[in-house]
Amino acid sequence: MRSYLIAGNWKMHTTPADAKTLASAIAEKQMFLKPPHSVQTLICPPYTSIGAALEAVAGKGILVGAQDCHSEAKGAFTGEIAPNMVKACGCSHVILGHSERRQYFGETNSLLNQKIRAVLNEGLVPIYCVGETLLERKQEQTIAVVRSQLVDGLKDVVLQSASKLVIAYEPVWAIGTGLAATSDQAQEVHAAIRGFLKEIFGAVGEQILILYGGSLKPENAEELLAKPDVNGGLIGGAALQADSFAAIIAAACKLAVS
Numbered sequence: 001m002r003s004y005l006i007a008g009n010w011k012m013h014t015t016p017a018d019a020k021t022l023a024s025a026i027a028e029k030q031m032f033l034k035p036p037h038s039v040q041t042l043i044c045p046p047y048t049s050i051g052a053a054l055e056a057v058a059g060k061g062i063l064v065g066a067q068d069c070h071s072e073a074k075g076a077f078t079g080e081i082a083p084n085m086v087k088a089c090g091c092s093h094v095i096l097g098h099s100e101r102r103q104y105f106g107e108t109n110s111l112l113n114q115k116i117r118a119v120l121n122e123g124l125v126p127i128y129c130v131g132e133t134l135l136e137r138k139q140e141q142t143i144a145v146v147r148s149q150l151v152d153g154l155k156d157v158v159l160q161s162a163s164k165l166v167i168a169y170e171p172v173w174a175i176g177t178g179l180a181a182t183s184d185q186a187q188e189v190h191a192a193i194r195g196f197l198k199e200i201f202g203a204v205g206e207q208i209l210i211l212y213g214g215s216l217k218p219e220n221a222e223e224l225l226a227k228p229d230v231n232g233g234l235i236g237g238a239a240l241q242a243d244s245f246a247a248i249i250a251a252a253c254k255l256a257v258s
């Protein structure tokens, strides 16, 4: 049976009350889908809505994660949140290196390396995002860019098992634009990522989940998720509606048991 992780990145959307409504609606729809154990669902609300989301999905088989965190355990870092704080809230995953963090907040591979190691030390699962800009794709730099994001971001990372790390391939030109990568484009990069993960981690690299992100929606979910190295999705816009998020979960459920 194939394993999938379907993760929603809620970005800077939802007050706690909105999060409760959305998380409850997703949980209700998921109840009818009855996903097999190999299909996991994760929602990543803003920090201030994590508590409300956790309450809404308690006992309903939906994981909750954060969208970022700091690399230090504590200190004078006004406005920041430490990995142990995210863990103590009840989160299981942390998205790191989303292209919006790289683009608007200047996050570099070396900073992300520190964050990844801090998150792993806390027993949280980092979802490390990589992906090329449109210019880099046009210049045929996609594989080189993704390689350096992986090699630099995962430097000195020691993994106990494949389940401790998730990679998300998110071509920057596809995020929030409605222009998803084709399933062949996605598979080509996912296969390259798989190869780099094996170079870095050996046999463990074979089992690490690689999510696709970038305008993933109900209409293209099945085709993208059917590709052999696409192990799930990191979803922005379509994760903000219970119907569309559930339809993507349903596509994963169908493929997992087929």
Ligand code: PEP
Pocket (backbone or CB within 6 Å): 009, 098, 170, 174, 175, 176, 177, 178, 213, 214, 215, 216, 234, 235, 236, 237, 238
């Ligand atoms: C994202 O923000 O990670 C993302 C993939 O967004 P969207 O699905 O809206 O393209």
